[in-house]
Amino acid sequence: MDFFEKECVHRWKANGLPRKGWELVDVEDTGDLTSECEWCGTSIRYVHHIVHKTQGHRSTCGCVCGENLTQDYVGHRAKEKMLRKTASMSKRWLTSPRWRQSERGNIYRRDQAVQVLLYKKGANWGIKVGEDWGTRTYPSLDQAKIAALRLLNERP
Numbered sequence: 001m002d003f004f005e006k007e008c009v010h011r012w013k014a015n016g017l018p019r020k021g022w023e024l025v026d027v028e029d030t031g032d033l034t035s036e037c038e039w040c041g042t043s044i045r046y047v048h049h050i051v052h053k054t055q056g057h058r059s060t061c062g063c064v065c066g067e068n069l070t071q072d073y074v075g076h077r078a079k080e081k082m083l084r085k086t087a088s089m090s091k092r093w094l095t096s097p098r099w100r101q102s103e104r105g106n107i108y109r110r111d112q113a114v115q116v117l118l119y120k121k122g123a124n125w126g127i128k129v130g131e132d133w134g135t136r137t138y139p140s141l142d143q144a145k146i147a148a149l150r151l152l153n154e155r156p
């Protein structure tokens with residue numbers, strides 16, 4: 001907390017946003033350190049998307065600032081941990097020989113008794129993991145595979 005106390009509070013006053021009442025929306029793995037926490041300026045790979053519960057502001061930040069803004073000391077860490085696991089598994093996942101192609105051109109595999117399905121939707125790929133349909137589509141098959149892996153890792 002030393003860094004947070006000294007550096008963040010100083011900068012926090014500058015962005016004009018409320019310092020309490022935030023909620024975690026999601027965490028994104030950008031794959032590199034080109035993003036910055038909007039609150040303390042730290043370079044971050046895992047971008048935490050937060051929304052203000054009453055005023056609707058949206059902001060992005062790193063894990064430490066996120067925890068202090070949302071007072072959620074479980075969710076931020078859990079999401080980052082899941083994303084680290086997904087990243088460490090991704091290379092083997094993408095190139096696994098277990099992917100199959102159906103006659104209709106869908107790509108699928110079965111993991112931990114869960115069926116993973118990637119299906120063509122226009123020029124993009126949609127995903128389904130178990131009974132969960134993905135909320136968006138992806139321009140490449142590899143992106144769809146990684147999104148499916150994330151969904152799989154997020155299952156309880």
Ligand SMILES: [Zn+2]
Nearest residue numbers: 037040062065
């Ligand atoms: Zn920060």
